[in-house]
Amino acid sequence: MARRLSIHFRKPGLWTTVQDAGRAGHQAYGVPEGGAADQSSCRLANWLVDNPAHAPVLEITMNGPTVEFSESAQIALCGANIEAKIDGQMCPMYQTVTVSKGSTLSFGRLVKGCRTYLAIRGEWQLQPWLGSVSAAPRQAADRTPDSYVKKGDALSIETDDQVVRREIEETLRPTYPTRLRLRVVAGPELRNFSPVSVAYFFSRGFEISNQADRMGYRLEQAIWQYTASEELISSAVLPGTIQVTGSGQAIVLMPDAQTSGGYPRIASVITADLDRLAQTKPGDELWFTLVNQEEAQMALQERENDLQRS
Amino acid sequence: MIDMMALGDRAILLNFDQRIDATINDEVIALTQKLKQQQLRGVLTFVPAYCSLTLIYDPFQTNYSRLASQIKAVYEEVDSANEQEAPRHMTIPVCYNGPDLAEVADLKELAVDEVIAKHTASSYRVYMIGFLPGFPYMGKLGEELRCSRRPVPRREVPAGSVAIAGLQTGIYPLTAPGGWQLIGQTPIPVFREDPSNPFLFRVGDQVQFRPIEEAEYETIIKQLKADQFDWATIYG
Numbered sequence: 001m002a003r004r005l006s007i008h009f010r011k012p013g014l015w016t017t018v019q020d021a022g023r024a025g026h027q028a029y030g031v032p033e034g035g036a037a038d039q040s041s042c043r044l045a046n047w048l049v050d051n052p053a054h055a056p057v058l059e060i061t062m063n064g065p066t067v068e069f070s071e072s073a074q075i076a077l078c079g080a081n082i083e084a085k086i087d088g089q090m091c092p093m094y095q096t097v098t099v100s101k102g103s104t105l106s107f108g109r110l111v112k113g114c115r116t117y118l119a120i121r122g123e124w125q126l127q128p129w130l131g132s133v134s135a136a137p138r139q140a141a142d143r144t145p146d147s148y149v150k151k152g153d154a155l156s157i158e159t160d161d162q163v164v165r166r167e168i169e170e171t172l173r174p175t176y177p178t179r180l181r182l183r184v185v186a187g188p189e190l191r192n193f194s195p196v197s198v199a200y201f202f203s204r205g206f207e208i209s210n211q212a213d214r215m216g217y218r219l220e221q222a223i224w225q226y227t228a229s230e231e232l233i234s235s236a237v238l239p240g241t242i243q244v245t246g247s248g249q250a251i252v253l254m255p256d257a258q259t260s261g262g263y264p265r266i267a268s269v270i271t272a273d274l275d276r277l278a279q280t281k282p283g284d285e286l287w288f289t290l291v292n293q294e295e296a297q298m299a300l301q302e303r304e305n306d307l308q309r310s
Numbered sequence: 311m312i313d314m315m316a317l318g319d320r321a322i323l324l325n326f327d328q329r330i331d332a333t334i335n336d337e338v339i340a341l342t343q344k345l346k347q348q349q350l351r352g353v354l355t356f357v358p359a360y361c362s363l364t365l366i367y368d369p370f371q372t373n374y375s376r377l378a379s380q381i382k383a384v385y386e387e388v389d390s391a392n393e394q395e396a397p398r399h400m401t402i403p404v405c406y407n408g409p410d411l412a413e414v415a416d417l418k419e420l421a422v423d424e425v426i427a428k429h430t431a432s433s434y435r436v437y438m439i440g441f442l443p444g445f446p447y448m449g450k451l452g453e454e455l456r457c458s459r460r461p462v463p464r465r466e467v468p469a470g471s472v473a474i475a476g477l478q479t480g481i482y483p484l485t486a487p488g489g490w491q492l493i494g495q496t497p498i499p500v501f502r503e504d505p506s507n508p509f510l511f512r513v514g515d516q517v518q519f520r521p522i523e524e525a526e527y528e529t530i531i532k533q534l535k536a537d538q539f540d541w542a543t544i545y546g
Binding site: 024025026027028029030031130139140188232234236238240241259260268269270300 | 317325329354356358362373375442445484485486
């Protein structure tokens, strides 16, 4: 029996947005793909509530919102552990949870990871833009007015009473270390970097600075012996592309990054590792390992197999 | 001659001769059109730029080496002179009242009227769209108008601002931070509500600016609001 559920945000959290698989296909018009930064967690959470894999979810960043449910609902949380609680009691992650009418979901301390994904069973009633309800780039935020969560906002979801209980076993739940290796393929301008600069890039960890958001993560430590060549003529960049600015600082691009740029591209994080990148935050340390196209493809296939298995 | 390279593990970058040049951009557009016609398996999106073309693909349906050989075969057959769709010509009305107009005139040792005359004298090509949804990078300006970006970007450039930087000119589709020199304002929305047709420009368009007074600017705004604006005045 269909019913309408409203969720009310008593507190918005640090950076809470609605995300789905994004709006691919408009990069030629300057529109970034966007979408959940950790697509695996998004898909798993949706599966746990039997929503389509790329149904909308709430992407919650580091500091969570306080959400009141007007009706009972089935929810699931995957991704970072931000001490989720229902009416003050610990709320388990990685399983279907039924919340009762009038209950409140809140969060505590960030324990692990960076972003957690809240799936709620049902059809989210939101204004899409270019086929997606992912929060549009900030300057175009009014195209997706419901997708940037502010205090006092409410979201409507058409849901039903179908009860589904699922769980993802512990061994299949990702862990989120604060120092990790990301696999990258060579960037188009790698060959413009000196051997010392390249060696430096691959030989040590880079700390994520405080300038880290859905557009990009700026890394500390300038690359040694980096001689800034003239800026390149703008061409396309993708999430995962690692640009190096004039001062030798690297920026790892994220889903809301601009679609073009003029900085040299030293490397690109492989698609299979973007989910893990999305679970890192300022202060964490990234190491880069060079792989080739075949290894990148295999990694992507492995990731897909793992997701299917869960 | 193009240089093919992987851009990450789901895109292939084709670099043409690296210069901002209409003929090269024509080649980019011709190859884009030709490749689109091929409907290559797994190709999702084309991103043309000044002198490069990026194809984003689904790595579950194809891979770099297969695409590279398919592209190579097509490239060898393209003749840009003949392959092109005719470019669209557009005339954009601009009220030349930008906050940086006087400064630009000073810098270039021109009268304000001369800056306007030079900016409106020729038509410019849209070389690429990026930075913001719908932002057209247009060029090339004559050397007499070349100026650098502002040393301190503005936190808010109003939507509709007509701007110049280097040998490029552009229009801010949305209110956004920006460092270009603002010389005017257009009432024409570069980025529209209409979801089926949100972007005014596309790569290859030829754009000419037409100076208007404030009165006409206000009239156009009213007409747009009332859905009575005659778009034929823009095209053709």
